[in-house]
Amino acid sequence: MNRLSVNVNKIAVLRNSRGGAEPDVVRVAEACLDAGAHGITVHPRPDGRHIRADDVYALAALTAARGVEFNIEGNPFAPPRPGYPGLRILCEQTRPAQVTLVPDGDGQLTSDHGFDFAAELERLRPMVAGFTALGCRVSLFADAACDIGAAAATGADRIELYTGPWADAFAAGTPDTVLPAFAETARRARAAGLGVNAGHDLSQRNLAAFVAALGGVDEVSIGHALISEALYQGLEVTVRRYLAILAAAR
Numbered sequence: 001m002n003r004l005s006v007n008v009n010k011i012a013v014l015r016n017s018r019g020g021a022e023p024d025v026v027r028v029a030e031a032c033l034d035a036g037a038h039g040i041t042v043h044p045r046p047d048g049r050h051i052r053a054d055d056v057y058a059l060a061a062l063t064a065a066r067g068v069e070f071n072i073e074g075n076p077f078a079p080p081r082p083g084y085p086g087l088r089i090l091c092e093q094t095r096p097a098q099v100t101l102v103p104d105g106d107g108q109l110t111s112d113h114g115f116d117f118a119a120e121l122e123r124l125r126p127m128v129a130g131f132t133a134l135g136c137r138v139s140l141f142a143d144a145a146c147d148i149g150a151a152a153a154t155g156a157d158r159i160e161l162y163t164g165p166w167a168d169a170f171a172a173g174t175p176d177t178v179l180p181a182f183a184e185t186a187r188r189a190r191a192a193g194l195g196v197n198a199g200h201d202l203s204q205r206n207l208a209a210f211v212a213a214l215g216g217v218d219e220v221s222i223g224h225a226l227i228s229e230a231l232y233q234g235l236e237v238t239v240r241r242y243l244a245i246l247a248a249a250r
């Protein structure tokens, strides 16, 4: 419970800004794992703005060698294009422990909503089955107000609660406007046999209250805030602080 998967997208953003090899996403991932992180997450975007296919292959090799989980996120319906083979092919090539399906579009700055499970059920069901057949645990990006019955009917193993609205409410000093809905959705998900992950804009400030209100989660994936905080605190110290928060929120 309460496992930490570090999203290293932001390291690739910095690297790509100069076109060279630094900072090295594999070296950063190694440092996170050395500090105790339970896994590594990437969300390669079809436009190649940060993580690229070669990063996915290198991180798959690293996580396999270290015996930790690799989580690849993405839109399973986004077509391949030069430099991006598509989520399905990436998973066939690397067999991550977990694939997280996210309904994001090219024009989005970042992920900002979960699936409409009832509307997407017939499209998702065979997609989920295909990833399951590859040996991947399948998690689906979900809003707090999602239809858990339809989510479970897709055959997925977990949902990942989209925590952007939680981060916004926490920052605004109005956490109670959204927290009960997240907690209730997590409760219903577990009752339906789904595991519960969480991610997006989680930070050292807002993480503990969220996890405690849900009675724990299976995994959080954290990138933007963790990498930002690491600029002040150092990467290994930052990862350890997240692990301490998660351990205390058990």
Ligand SMILES: CC(=O)[C@@H](O)[C@H](O)COP(=O)(O)O
Pocket (backbone or CB within 6 Å): 007, 009, 010, 042, 043, 045, 073, 102, 109, 110, 111, 141, 199, 200, 223
């Ligand atoms: C699904 C999710 O919330 C994260 O993967 C987030 O979208 C990170 O992606 P970016 O780093 O591209 O913003």
Ligand SMILES: NCC(=O)COP(=O)(O)O
Pocket (backbone or CB within 6 Å): 007, 041, 043, 073, 160, 198, 199, 200, 201, 202, 221, 222, 223, 224, 225, 226
């Ligand atoms: N699934 C969420 C994730 O991987 C990281 O999101 P963020 O912390 O970069 O917002």
